[in-house]
Structure formats: structure tokens, C-alpha cells
Amino acid sequence: MIPYRAILDVPRELVSHLSRLLRAERRLRGTRKRTRKSSPWWQAVYGLVWFRNGGDIGNLGRGFGLSRTTSYRYLNEVIDVLAEQAPGLKDALDRAQADGWPHLILDGTLTRIDRIGEKKTSVKGKKIDAWYSGKARAFAANLQGLMTPGGFPIWVSDALPGSTHDITAAREQVLATTRPYLKGMPLLADSGYEGAGAGVYVPVKQPADGLELDVDTRTRNALLRSLRCLGERGFALLEQRWRTLQHVHLSPSRVGDLAKAALVLTHFEHGMIA
DSSP states (O other): OOOOOOOOOSOHHHHHHHHHHHHHHHHHHTOOTTOSSSOHHHHHHHHHHHHHHOOOHHHHHHTTTOOHHHHHHHHHHHHHHHHTTSOOHHHHHHHHHHTTOSOEEEEEEEEEEOOOOOEEEOTTSOEEETTEETTTTEEEEEEEEEEOTTOOEEEEOOOEETTSOHHHHHHHHTHHHHGGGTTTSOEEOOGGGTTOOTTEEOOOOOOTTSOOOOHHHHHHHHHHHHHHGGGHHHHHHHHHHSGGGGEEOSOGGGHHHHHHHHHHHHHHHTTSOO
């Protein structure tokens, strides 16, 4: 094996912030000093390298002098302490309201995962792969997110199986909590959220009979799409900066925590966390 040097392109302040969280977690657990293979600082560096680049966890850990088991344990600790800092939906809505945003953007994404054999019964009564998304044509997890008008992510949901439609995921994870805020701060969404109810604006679909929409409706759709499309930036910002989200090789049960951890890292880098 040939060792080589590399540079981690994250601010030093972010490593310090994460190492403080890890140190606090060790104190909470009663971990004695010098009983761990790595210090909180180097555990933070290891975790951030994986968030930035993904890759084989065991192989990456070996570069930090960690066994395969310790590599996974250290990484799970990093994900946990970060995910705990992620804002809840109500907290994110309260902050958005206090900041005076005129609207928010609701969007969903499908995060690719490894193949999983979990089954469920479809609406047609057939047994299907719960985590397979026909839309993405891949095994994936469904994540919902709220973005500012400029497309910056302020909240992400837990993960649901990839076969879950966006409107179903929104009804389960978003709409009940957002309802009291919608009068003064509506949500803009794509046509996949049709039927979400008052305060959630979606484009009007083309009539099934082939007739064209009237000019006012077409203009409304164009204006709505021009505003809503900025929400695409939110998940792109998370996935391009923290590449491990592009294809998650951990258990699907960790996808939601992983996305929340990436959100916290993004908030720190953009000055939203002191």
C-alpha cells in the first residue's frame, strides 16, 4: 500500500465546531481521556472527509489508523452529533417567519441507496420493492425539504422509501405542521404536490381533453415555476457539497440523519450557526 497526502477543503472552524460537539458527547458518555484511538479533532476530520468524498468507510478509516469496526462507529457518532443539531420543522418555520420570508419552497428528492429487499403492497395490490423508485428507476430514499425563496435549504425530513410519492410524504411529514403558517407564508411546489390544500401553490395541469389553458392560468404557471425552480438549488447544494449524499451506502434508516447532518454542515459554512 502506498500512502499519500491530501487536503480537506472545509474551513478549519468547521472542524473545530464538530470536534467540540464530539468532545461534549464523549463527556456525556463518561469516556475517559486517552482511551480512544483518535482525538475528537481527528475524528471530526475523518468524518468530514467522508462527507465530502464518500467512498469505502473501512478503507478511509485505515488511513486514519482505525479498524473497520471503529471506522463505522466513529462515523455514526459524527452523523449523530450533527443530526441532533438540525432544526425541527416548527423551529425552521418560526425562524423563516421571523426573518420575514414571503414564501417558502417545498421540494422532494430521491437519494440513491444500495439495493434493499423490503417489500410492500402497492395500491393495485401487488408486492413491490418498497425502496425502488419508478421515477428514478433506482433504489432510493424520499426526502422532503423546505427552502428559502432563494433556494437555500432550511429543513429536511426523515427518509421514506423511494416508492413514496411526494404528496404522500408531504402529508405525512410536512403539511400538518406548516398549516398554521401558510396564510402569511405560503409554500410553492411542483405538480407532484397537487391536492396539498390551501396555501400550497402548484401549477395547474394541462386539461386531459387536450384543450389549452387560458392565458391567465398559463401566466400564473409561468410565474410560479420561475419562483419555485429556485428550490432545486437546495438539495443540489447539499448533494454537491457533501457528495456522500449522491449515493448512500449506509442503511436506509440512516439517510434522514445523514441529510440532517449535511444540512447542519451547510448552515455552519453559510454562517447560520455561531
